[in-house]
Amino acid sequence: MRRAFFAFLFINLFFITFSKNITFDFNMPTGKVEYFKAGDINTQSNYFYDGTLTLDLEEKEYYFLLTSTDFPPIQKIIDVKTIKKPIQISFTKDNYVCIEGKVTSDYSNIGNVIVSFINSENKSFNFTTDIFGKFTAFVPVGNYSVEADRFGYTLNKKNKIIYNFTSTTKPYSIELNLVELPCFIQGKVVDEEGHTIPYPKLFIKNGENIIQGEGDEFGMFKFPVDSGIVTILAQKYSFIQNGVVRKIDKNSSITNIEIALSKVKYNISGTIVNGIKALPGMELQLVNEDNSKITTIFSDENGSFEFYKIPGNRKVFILVIKDGKILKKSELITLDNDIKNFNIILN
Structure with missing residues (x-):
């Protein structure tokens, strides 16, 4: 018991001895601190408020990413063991250019658009427009391509150019124009078992317009x-044939449409006789051209039989079986319509 107590005490002393509090003081009131040390699987993060943050960390070397809205991020490597006083962090926009912009579409300002400035290293600086479509961006001096992301819109081709931002003394002004994308429908055509049907024909009535098209090899379509x-x-x-009706709101699309088609089905009916009289209770098998069995029936008391609702567009034949032996095999039947009076004569 005493040994367990000392072991517990040692473990607690170990953690107390090898961890310490470090404090960050910022020149901005709010922001975020992300950090990890060598060997960590995940990155930890904490938000700071009122310009300060205290962390309880092991006395080891940590990698920090410090961010505050509208300022470039700061990266630091800090050996916690060597820290004796609060760490001063100053967010600055030195060597950064200011870009004041507006996003419009058909002369209307568009809010909640993510505007991205992408440099030659494919690093992206992202900003979001306010409800009036305006934004202010700070990015390092350099050349940038610009993207604007909002559902239902795409950036006008005239804005898809390289911008050269070099002056840090005055703000740049740009206006980005978005083109409203048309609504679209997307889906697939399947059979009764959920398997896609390749190259289905499609007819879409949209207001006064009728669109004719075709699905792809996987039964998929998009219009x-x-x-x-x-x-x-x-x-x-x-x-x-089958169809669906959908209501599509402005600036929206439907992408999960599924249209199920049922196979056209046909009947084969007739009588089995031996040349003199009808044969009741005879076993008949309907078989595909590839010798796979479709179904088995028996003739009635009048020797009549009917294979009911057989999926069409195939070739089949009929076997007459008694005591496990094949008495007769019919010729191939092309099943593309109902077949009546298909009489089988046993010699």
Whole structure:
């Protein structure tokens, strides 16, 4: 018991001895500190308020990323063991250019747009427009491409150029124009078992417009449409056509449409006789051209039989079986319509 107590005491003393508090003092009231030490799997993070933050860390070397809104991030490597007093962090915009911008579409200002400035090293500096479509960005001196991201819009081609920002003494002013993307519908055509149907024909009624198209080899389709009521009809040879109706709101799209088509099904009916009389209770198997069995039935008391609702667009044949032996095999039947009076005569 005493040994366990001393072990517990030693462990606690170990952690107390090899950890310490360090304090950061910032020149900005709010921001975020991310940090990790060698061997850590995950990065830890803390937000600071009122311009200060105290962390309880092991006396080891840590890597820090310090950020505050509208300022460039600061990276530091700090050996916690050597720290004796609060660490002063000053966010600055020295050697950074100021860009004042506005995002519009059809002469209307667009808010909540993420504007990204991307340098030659593919590093992105991201800013978000306010409700009036305005933003202020600070980026290092250099050349940048610009992207603007908001659902339902794309950046006008005239803005897809390289901007050269070199002056740190006066702000740059740019206006970005977004082009509203058309709404679109996207989906797939499947059979009764959920398997996609390749190259289905599609007819889309959108207002007064009727669009004709075709799905791809995987049954997928995608078409631009106007907002409002959209009717989609799918067709495929040997399937019963089917469709759906959807309402599409302005600046939105539907991407999970699934249209299920059922196979056209046919019947084969007839009588089995031996040349003199009808044969009741005879076993008949309907078989695909590849010898895979479709179904088994028995003739009724009048020797009549009917294979009911067999998926079409295939070739089949009928086997007459008694006591496990094949008595007769019919010729191949092309199943593209109902077949009546298909009489089987046993010699």
